[in-house]
Amino acid sequence: MSDSIEGLTEVELGLLLAASSESEWGEACDKIKSARNGQYPYDWFAKILATGFMTAKQKEWAAKDDECKMTITVKPYEAGKVSTEVETSELDNQTMVMLGALDYAKRVIMMDAQMDEGIKRNMQNSRL
Secondary structure, eight states, rough: OSSSSSOOOHHHHHHHHHHSSHHHHHHHHHHHHHHTTTTOOOTTTIIIIITSSSHHHHHHHHHHHHHHOOOEEEEOBTBBOOOEEOOOSSSSHHHHHHHHHHHHHHHHHHHHHHHHHHHHHHHHHOOO
């Protein structure tokens, strides 16, 4: 045990336990280190690394990412609008690419719907 650097406290361990993402973990680590002039607690290796605690948290976050659910609702064309509603959090790159493709598809649907409206108007005008 080192006299110059305090060991990990129960409150600090609680911050790490509560971390639900890598960014929250990083914030907790920053708080822990700032309390010790930028140094990790002397028992960091024994309590966090050697026990597999950090690895377990990383696996927990990865599992959460794999389970990330996204709800996408595409409403039918009405009154010149096609809308999409997306409910999600912490988007990863793959999801961002998918949302970009969805946005493109939405634009295509809107163009098709507008063309259909134009065709209907032309047909109605030709009947008059």
